[in-house]
Amino acid sequence: MYTDKVMEIFSTPKNVGELKDANGIGNVGNASCGDIMKIFLRIENNIIQDVSFLTFGCAAAIASSSAATEIIKGMTVENALKVTNKQVVEALGGLPQQKIHCSVLVEQAIKAAIADYKTRL
Amino acid sequence: MKNANKIYFDHSATTPVDREVLKQMLPYFSDTFGNASSVHGFGRSAVSAVDAARCKVAEILDVSPKEIYFTSGGTEAANWAIKGVKLTEKRNRIMVSAIEHSAVLAAAKQVKKDGAELILLPVTSEGFVQPSSLETLINEQTALVSVMLANNEIGTIQPVKELAKIAHKAGAYFYTDAVQAVGSIVVKPRELGVDMLSLSAHKFYGPKGIGVLYIRAGTHVDKLICGGHQERTMRGGTTNVPLIVGLAAALEKAAENQQDNLGKVSKLRDYFVRGVEKNIPYVIFNGSMKNRLPQNANFSFDFIEGEALLLLLDHAGIACSTGSACSNESLEPSHVLLAMGKSSEKAHGSLRFSFGIHNTKKEIDIAVKVLAEAVAKLRSYSPLYHEFCKEVNHVHG
């Protein structure tokens, strides 16, 4: 049901773990829905210098998290806010309909992490 | 896909057709191909094969051949049993356990939509329907009680004999879905005292698409499939001779080797359970170990999600399943584990391993190792696990 790209990213995800010096953290989802995503950002001079994630969830959730972190790394805060779940789905070569919500969740996690960064300014 | 080096621990989903069984089926495709309803010799040859199969099945189940009805599988048999019982104004209630297979649950929901009152029977945290809860909830309006003989996700064997007695005392019929049990443990409908019982060949090394509904003589059940006069006018459709021959052959072989197979499979299962519990922390064995099918093990792995784990295992060539195979397309956590009072997080993190007669200890050694690695990998991604480790460090540090 998954594309080869999803399986590839899921089995070797990038940017996994906790960023110790993160200055923006977004935490979305809950265990009862089966997905929790936590995005860590280190933003300097308005640029996302580093990003990582921790995800509890299915293969699509883990692959979406990895793909999204790769998309926003090096972006300005403004551009990162414009990243949509569609771009994540494209990077994965598509997601099954019932898994689209994983890409939506990661978009929300990025927005939450940036909002957190802004409250710390 | 080649099967070499692949490890199959999903025998509750389906089993490979036994080669001897297949051999017995093959002549009925192209050689003895007649329609069992035809009067001529071609037809008579087909009829005699079906009669012999029916008698064999009846003998093994210890019932009359007249009580055996061939269906297209467990799902059709369940639909027939649930929808076939006549509801009246006075008897309009059906009761099914909360952990039934989707075949039963979906059929029951449809009957409810048509106006019946549907009561779901709760289960204990160990995965059993308690006779006392049926006793409390049943009433004189109850037309049918349906409790499976063995659960497909956690393998618990239900106290069907006691439950059937309670149903009968209230004047209700009792149906048991024995699809997971038949071929694994000894099943005798009369000893159980049930009015209807279903089984499916592909769970015991027979072909897919063929099953049986046993209907005790004298039970008033309407037909589900209208058509010709097949199955003593109770089930229309040209008789599926090769599959019926295959079902009977597979059941016969399962019955002959029942003791040996049960011993072998339960030893493998127990060895696997010990291996998992020794090598992987924070796992929960779901369901009672007592009164459980010999082939079934079901675990919840804390902090991670079952589908991701299943895919990592599949990647390494090990096949198992989350919940039941039928629920893989849905996002819902296992309804069985939820009914047992597990949190949805734990229900999301569950995997079922079901062993078969061709599995080996060596395969289990490999699987335990791969499983431990996969669990550790997914936990390293999990925010829940990271939080848990911090808390533990906080307490101990």
Ligand SMILES: Cc1ncc(COP(=O)(O)O)c(C=O)c1O
């Ligand atoms: C308990 C139970 N009932 C019914 C079925 C459905 O049987 P079938 O696949 O023959 O339709 C299955 C298996 O899929 C099952 O495990």
